[in-house]
Amino acid sequence: MNAPGAVTPKLRVDGATKVYQTASGDLLALEDCTMAVQPNEIVSIVGPSGCGKTTLLWSMSGLHGLTAGQVLLDNQPITGPHPDIGIVFQEANLLPWRNLEANIRFPFEIKHQQIDRVWVDHLLNRVGLEGFGKKYPRELSGGMQQRAAIVRALSLKPSVLLMDEPFGALDSFTREEMNRLVEEIWMDTHTTIVFITHSIEEAILLSDRVVVLSARPGRVARVFDVPFERPRSLDVMASKEVFDLTNAIKEEIVGRRTGITTTEKRQPAVAS
Numbered sequence: 001m002n003a004p005g006a007v008t009p010k011l012r013v014d015g016a017t018k019v020y021q022t023a024s025g026d027l028l029a030l031e032d033c034t035m036a037v038q039p040n041e042i043v044s045i046v047g048p049s050g051c052g053k054t055t056l057l058w059s060m061s062g063l064h065g066l067t068a069g070q071v072l073l074d075n076q077p078i079t080g081p082h083p084d085i086g087i088v089f090q091e092a093n094l095l096p097w098r099n100l101e102a103n104i105r106f107p108f109e110i111k112h113q114q115i116d117r118v119w120v121d122h123l124l125n126r127v128g129l130e131g132f133g134k135k136y137p138r139e140l141s142g143g144m145q146q147r148a149a150i151v152r153a154l155s156l157k158p159s160v161l162l163m164d165e166p167f168g169a170l171d172s173f174t175r176e177e178m179n180r181l182v183e184e185i186w187m188d189t190h191t192t193i194v195f196i197t198h199s200i201e202e203a204i205l206l207s208d209r210v211v212v213l214s215a216r217p218g219r220v221a222r223v224f225d226v227p228f229e230r231p232r233s234l235d236v237m238a239s240k241e242v243f244d245l246t247n248a249i250k251e252e253i254v255g256r257r258t259g260i261t262t263t264e265k266r267q268p269a270v271a272s
């Protein structure tokens with residue numbers, strides 16, 4: 001229950017615990033993970049490799065269930081894939097035998113729903129893919145395929161977009177372009193976005209808050225506010241404030257991995 005006047009979080013993760021049953025026994029991927037994402041926010045999730053970021057995102061999407069705890073969308077428990085939640089993976093996952101147009105039409109076909117041509121054309125235009133409808137995935141670059149995946153995810157007008165390291169496979173220049181695109185799309189639609197990344201710079205460029213997960217089992221170790229105005233210019237990204245925030249997030253991740261806390265690291269050496 002929220003306090004009177006408080007905004008209901010768009011997404012709430014309450015005590016999420018996930019155990020995978022593996023051939024070598026139970027694997028605790030997430031343990032008592034709790035966080036909230038407010039409406040219209042962009043929240044990034046970072047943490048050491050294998051700490052449970054994808055597991056957490058999949059739980060938010062309803063693609064898999066939790067062992068304990070729950071995820072709430074607009075205060076309602078998520079029990080399976082939800083029409084109000086779009087997802088973009090690291091791979092664009094376009095169907096190779098369908099051209100771009102037919103790939104984007106695909107979710108509408110599954111739902112037996114009329115495609116919203118005006119909205120889809122607007123999105124294609126937004127991401128610079130207008131005129132590419134007849135092209136097959138193999139004819140598109142990695143960046144273009146990811147743009148198409150973003151259009152496909154947004155085509156059904158979800159109120160939440162989950163992005164699982166969507167640009168990890170792209171070269172750094174294309175990645176930067178894609179980051180700007182996400183920023184622009186967000187400024188256009190104000191869709192609530194949860195974004196997994198290994199790049200702290202990417203997290204800071206895009207997010208209102210950065211959630212750091214501890215090493216496996218993933219728990220929320222710390223949440224950092226990112227207080228910079230959007231759009232975040234190159235000057236802002238090169239500022240001392242961003243440099244300091246980057247280091248603080250890095251220390252949180254590395255410190256937790258090595259067992260050294262940020263405070264311990266900052267202690268000056270004491271002569272005996």
Ligand SMILES: Nc1ncnc2c1ncn2[C@@H]1O[C@H](COP(=O)(O)OP(=O)(O)OP(=O)(O)O)[C@@H](O)[C@H]1O
Pocket residue numbers: 020021022027029047048049050051052053054055056216
């Ligand atoms: N389907 C599965 N079955 C068994 N174990 C799994 C499964 N999916 C993930 N795991 C394990 O759960 C842990 C968390 O995995 P997950 O992919 O969520 O972490 P991650 O933080 O996204 O990793 P990365 O940073 O490398 O992408 C890992 O030890 C992984 O091997």
